[in-house]
Amino acid sequence: MESIFFGVVIIAGLILLNRFFPFMPWTTLEWQSLPTESEYRQLHPSAVKNDISHCVYCDSVQQFDFPAFNPGVVHRKVLCAKCKKPLWRVTLE
DSSP: OHHHHHHHHHHHHHHHHHHHOOOOHHHHHHHHHSOOHHHHHHHOGGGEETTEEOOTTTOOOOEEEEESSSTTOSEEEEEETTTOOEEEEEEOO
């Protein structure tokens, strides 16, 4: 019985830690490793057609942005809607 309680306390602690400290080093490094959209366009000129950025992996034009850390955070990743691979990073203002 004590081990179940201990496990619940650990899980609750991790959830609270992630909620109040969303900038964990590994997520920050992942976001910073992504190029900005202008850098993406320079790195992959073949993925830009008619001034629209395409996915370099599957050539899809549909993208969506996703919170890089927690919902509500201004740092976001733009993902391909078809293959779900990260394309570039965005900072909302």
